[in-house]
Amino acid sequence: MKRALLNLRLLAARLAGRTVFESALYRESELTRLMNLFAHVDLERWKSMKVLEVGAGPGHIGDAFVHLGFDVTSTDGRPEYVERMNARGRKSFVLDLDRTGADELAAFDLIIAFGVLYHLSEPDRFIRSCGKTAKVLLLETVVCDLGEPVARRVAEGRGWRGKDQALNRYGCRPSPSWVENMCRSAGFDVVRDISSPIANWMIGRFDWDPKGTGEWKRDGVNLRKMWVAEKRP
Numbered sequence: 283m284k285r286a287l288l289n290l291r292l293l294a295a296r297l298a299g300r301t302v303f304e305s306a307l308y309r310e311s312e313l314t315r316l317m318n319l320f321a322h323v324d325l326e327r328w329k330s331m332k333v334l335e336v337g338a339g340p341g342h343i344g345d346a347f348v349h350l351g352f353d354v355t356s357t358d359g360r361p362e363y364v365e366r367m368n369a370r371g372r373k374s375f376v377l378d379l380d381r382t383g384a385d386e387l388a389a390f391d392l393i394i395a396f397g398v399l400y401h402l403s404e405p406d407r408f409i410r411s412c413g414k415t416a417k418v419l420l421l422e423t424v425v426c427d428l429g430e431p432v433a434r435r436v437a438e439g440r441g442w443r444g445k446d447q448a449l450n451r452y453g454c455r456p457s458p459s460w461v462e463n464m465c466r467s468a469g470f471d472v473v474r475d476i477s478s479p480i481a482n483w484m485i486g487r488f489d490w491d492p493k494g495t496g497e498w499k500r501d502g503v504n505l506r507k508m509w510v511a512e513k514r515p
Contacts, residue, residue: 307483307484307485309342310483310484311397311483311486312342312343312346314480314481314482314483314486315343315396315422315481315483315508316343316346317480317481318476318477318478318480318481318488318508319420319476319508319510321478321480322474322476322478322510323476323510325350328352328391328392328418329351329352330391331352331391331392331417331418332353332355332388332389332390332391332392333347333352333353333354333355333390333391333392333393333394334354334355334356334357334384334387334390334392334393334394334416335347335354335355335356335357335393335394336357336358336377336379336384336393336394336395336398337357337358337359337379337395337396337397337398337401338356338357338358338363338367338374339358339363340363340366340367341356341358341363341366341367341372341374343394343396344356344367344372344394345372347394348372352392354372354373355373355374355375355388355390356372356373356374357374357375357376357377358374358376358377359376359377359378359379359449360376360449361376364376378449378450379398379402379408379449380402380403380404380407380449380450383407383408383410383411383414384408384411384412384414384415384416385411385412385414385415386411387415389415390415390416391416391417391418392416392417392418392419392420393412393415393416393418393419393420394420395408395412395419395420395421395422395423396420396421396422397422397423397424398423399421399423399454399456399461400423400424400425400453400454400455400456401438401447401448401449401453402448402453402454403435403448403450403452403453403454405433405454405456405464406433406464409461409464409465409468410464410467410468412468413465413468413469413470414468414469416513417512417513418510418511418512418513419465419470419509419510419511419512420508420509420510420511421461421465421508421509421510421511422481422506422507422508422509423456423461423506423507424455424498424504424505424506425455425456425457425458425461425498425505425506425507426455426456426457426496426497426498426505427457427490427492427493427494427495427496427497427498427500427505428457428459428494428495428496429457429459429492429494430457430459431457431459431460431463431464432456432457432460433454433455433456433457433460434454434455434456434496435452435453435454436452436453436454436455437451437452437453438451438452438453455498458475458507461507461509462475462509465509465511468511469513470511470512470513471512471513471514472510472511472512472513472514473509473510473511474509474510474511474512475507475508475509476508476509476510477489477506477507477508481506481508484503485502485503485504486503486504486506487500487503487504487505487506488506488507488508490505
């Protein structure tokens with residue numbers, strides 16, 4: 283039933299001429315993830331930081347930070363989304379994270395990476411590049427249910443659904459311990475798992491119970507996690 287309802291919502295967005303990111307389902311996911319983040323951090327202490335949003339899609343997450351007074355630059359691997367952001371006056375450019383590291387850009391203090399890590403074929407390279415430039419990394423991703431540190435490579439879909447999938451076809455499904463270990467090895471001293479039921483949405487679950495099955499979906503719902511990784515002053 284959940285899968286059928288999801289398909290109907292996505293079809294409705296397509297028929298209305300909108301991108302998958304503009305469907306009610308995805309806007310719900312953006313709202314719940316932001317609510318969870320804001321419930322667990324003090325944004326005021328980051329206000330002076332220069333922000334980079336990666337894998338932005340049309341940039342709705344970055345918009346929230348702009349409205350809060352942050353200096354935000356947004357990127358996505360697909361030109362059509364960058365054009366939309368530029369059209370409404372947002373600073374943005376095309377960036378393929380499998381080929382260019384965050385440290386190869388201008389200096390940024392805070393990096394927002396919501397819903398992008400699991401679409402990368404080289405997630406380790408991305409996290410290391412964040413550690414070379416950022417003081418704070420806000421990271422949210424689909425994960426696999428395993429205790430050991432692994433990042434499984436997976437092929438992701440094409441077609442209309444592929445518009446929110448891996449840019450270069452292959453993504454990954456990392457375990458939570460893999461993400462945390464990689465963040466620490468990239469130089470982030472404090473890695474806080476802030477996953478909570480606040481972030482849950484129709485096809486995203488953050489308060490799931492570990493069973494060690496290796497699955498990244500349970501009952502048709504993605505298993506997800508959210509972290510704040512920081513370097514000590």
